[in-house]
Amino acid sequence: MVKNLPLLMAMLVIGISTVSITLNTQMPEFIKIPLEIVGTVLNTWSLVALILHLGIKNLSKI
Template structure:
């Protein structure tokens, strides 16, 4: 299970980066919306996976 943790943290970092790039710069609307959508999808996906990872790890310790 520990093998997935760096990937999940990288996904979360990338989602935060793409969201901050989209919000702080002034790109064309298509690029801005695609960055926001990609950041939101990666952020939600990584947070759900991190929650599942911690739940499975907690169950495995019992």
């Protein structure tokens, strides 16, 4: 499980960056909407995976 942690953190940072860029810049709609979707999916996916990672890590300590 430890090998996945850097990937999950990178996904979270990329997702947050993508969403903040799309919210703060002027872009055409055909670029802005897919970037928002990709950023939201990356954020959701990485947060769920991090929660599962921490839960499994804590269960393995018990």
